[in-house]
Amino acid sequence: MSQIMNPVLPGFNPDPSILRVGDDYYIATSTFEWFPGVQLFHSKDMINWRQLPHPLTRTSQLDMVGNPDSGGIWAPCLTYDNGLFYLLYTDVKTRRGAYRDTHNYLTVSENIEGPWSEPIYINSSGFDPSLFHDDDGRKWISNRLYDHRKGKSPVGGIVLQEFSLEQKKMVGPIHNIFKGTELEFTEASHIYKKSGYYYLMTAEGGTGYNHAVTMARSTSLFGPYEVDPQNPMLTAKPKNELQKAGHACLVETQHGEWYIAHLVGRPVADQKCILGRETAIQKCYWSEDGWLRIEGGGNEPKKIVPAPSKLEPFLFENEDTHDHFVYPTYKLYWSSLRRPFSEEWISLTERPGYLRLIGGESLSSRHRQSLIARRLENFHAEVETSIEFEPENFQQMAGLILYYDTEDYVYLRVTQEEEKGKCLGIIQSKYGKYDELLSEDNKLQDKGACKLKAEIKENWVQFYYSEKQGEWKKVGNPIDFSHLSDEGQEVLRFTGTFVGLAAQDLSGQKKFADFDYFDYREIQANEQK
Missing domain, CATH: 2.115.10.20 (Glycosyl hydrolase domain; family 43)
Structure with a gap:
């Protein structure tokens, strides 16, 4: 049956x-x-x-x-x-x-x-x-x-x-x-x-x-x-x-x-x-x-x-969880925060084969964020992207995000620091409290693409980056992201964890980031390191 x-x-x-x-x-x-x-x-x-x-x-x-x-x-x-x-x-x-x-x-x-x-x-x-x-x-x-x-x-x-x-x-x-x-x-x-x-x-x-x-x-x-x-x-x-x-x-x-x-x-x-x-x-x-x-x-x-006893199993071909951004329309699993996809802040055609995100408001904004994400559907998953982004100052950021709402997220982002130049870092907001989780070796090449990856194991995430083919380096330590849930806040919440891409330009200059692909893969627990 x-x-x-x-x-x-x-x-x-x-x-x-x-x-x-x-x-x-x-x-x-x-x-x-x-x-x-x-x-x-x-x-x-x-x-x-x-x-x-x-x-x-x-x-x-x-x-x-x-x-x-x-x-x-x-x-x-x-x-x-x-x-x-x-x-x-x-x-x-x-x-x-x-x-x-x-x-x-x-x-x-x-x-x-x-x-x-x-x-x-x-x-x-x-x-x-x-x-x-x-x-x-x-x-x-x-x-x-x-x-x-x-x-x-x-x-x-x-x-x-x-x-x-x-x-x-x-x-x-x-x-x-x-x-x-x-x-x-x-x-x-x-x-x-x-x-x-x-x-x-x-x-x-x-x-x-x-x-x-x-x-x-x-x-x-x-x-x-x-x-x-x-x-x-x-x-x-x-x-x-x-x-x-x-x-x-x-x-x-x-x-x-x-x-x-x-x-x-x-x-x-x-x-x-x-x-x-x-x-x-x-x-x-x-x-x-x-x-x-x-x-x-x-x-x-x-x-x-x-299952219903007289209904034959009927399989569908669902959308590929790997998006290379080669089509001019968005896959159905993509969502944005509060506003529709528009050329004002996001584009699949400005650079064919890439998703372009124009830096928007901060992750605390309830108005015009530049963020595209999909639901996290599995307790064990791997998420990967490749980003080209040339920030000019610390107010310009872009990268890979695990997002619940404006008070709870974990963000692996590329930015520009006065002392380090172009670099990687992790921002975590936990129940509205902002923190920066920086790795010791987080300086990036001034030009070129950088791959970002999140390995998710239940309520833990480990971030990685790569500037050379096949060579992945850890960014920081595993992070407990269990605060990305309905529970824990005084005011009831009702959504769930999303994984996706984001870009901010708090200077208002609308600096953009280009993403080559986004890959979401369910993995078995025994596959993980």
């Missing part, structure tokens, strides 16, 4: 929304401050997945310049009805202090690969919007209500309102349909209709180690909803390899089997999930008394899951 190996979407791919249209399965995941917005994936068998073009590719759909860390796109909801794909998403503008500015939008397309429409504004009352298409043709949007008032719980319940596609707006009264359970932090609602009941699936317990999935049902869309007597229907217990199980979405196969997609985290040192929150899939069934249960018993996530 074919098997699903979890996580099916490794690396930073949280808040999955799963959908079947005919024989095709799709998953949408959150992207937060990374552009383009919303990751989309396609499968024929729920085992093998390929990435699709992002739906939010224009600033008219998503303008995130200035958005906070872990702001931007939260919890997209992907649905389909009468020939149209619907994508709901939140753009979070404020997340510190009493308030949350959470603007919800809807975009539609006849084709999953786009083009997607200009967005329709929905509301800003909370986040995690979800669209339910009732069988009478009416459409309803639910979201978590955020309550900023002193003495009130910020979790105001799950609210529901009708959406008019003809009028392109919300209409009618707002109904508060579910206040949640003792697990608290009720969010991520999805509504399903089956056997005379409306089923309400929510996430509870917070998105950390107490995360869970709650099911409730009612004969009326507006409630009251009775909670599953065995609640939660999914959660993770200590020592399970898959932690943080929650924020789920339900799908039925074309042959009547049931599955949920949900987020998980895989911790390493000190319970740090350096890859971020990932997507897993569990097989489910409906009990005799009409409640959703995990196949195989219990309510914990399983790493190995039976």
Whole structure:
């Protein structure tokens, strides 16, 4: 029997929304401050997945310049009805202090690969919007209500309102349909209709180690909803390899089997999930008394899951993880911070066969950084590039980076020092505290290319450089980068580690760096030195 190996979407791919249209399965995941917005994936068998073009590719759909860390796109909801794909998403503008500015939008397309429409504004009352298409043709949007008032719980319940596609707006009264359970932090609602009941699936317990999935049902869309007597229907217990199980979405196969997609985290040192929150899939069934249960018993996530019994395995050819920058378009796995790729700061054509990065703002900026990166998807990996860069002063830098957000990164960068000339060094920002980790022998040749490499082993990285073919030299000592994770900060964070290329010119002269290639390779633990 074919098997699903979890996580099916490794690396930073949280808040999955799963959908079947005919024989095709799709998953949408959150992207937060990374552009383009919303990751989309396609499968024929729920085992093998390929990435699709992002739906939010224009600033008219998503303008995130200035958005906070872990702001931007939260919890997209992907649905389909009468020939149209619907994508709901939140753009979070404020997340510190009493308030949350959470603007919800809807975009539609006849084709999953786009083009997607200009967005329709929905509301800003909370986040995690979800669209339910009732069988009478009416459409309803639910979201978590955020309550900023002193003495009130910020979790105001799950609210529901009708959406008019003809009028392109919300209409009618707002109904508060579910206040949640003792697990608290009720969010991520999805509504399903089956056997005379409306089923309400929510996430509870917070998105950390107490995360869970709650099911409730009612004969009326507006409630009251009775909670599953065995609640939660999914959660993770200590020592399970898959932690943080929650924020789920339900799908039925074309042959009547049931599955949920949900987020998980895989911790390493000190319970740090350096890859971020990932997507897993569990097989489910409906009990005799009409409640959703995990196949195989219990309510914990399983790493190995039976695949749909009547679907043949279907393999895709995914994009090569080695990018030689010979094509004029960007591979789908590349992302930038808050703004789209444009000739203003990045180019694949200015020097054919190279990626040119024009030095932008500092790594602390939430506006216009020049940084391109991809998700770290493996605990053991090797990342390599070749850079040509001629800095003129210490304010000009470029190199290879492991990045979580503006407060946490590790950066192997080329710069210019008054005493040394052109040289290498490592910058580390840990929970917002800046540090420089310099090696003793870090002077570089004045001209020519320099290769940079990062060898990653779980939460440790060792940097290398080479100016002669086949001759690699270590830069500094192994660095613990476990701070590149959701955990450790007072304010909750929600992304994951990215690896990529960056360039800064704090003098404003826009000094550029040229990169010949970028290679990402998963390696086995026994391959490492």
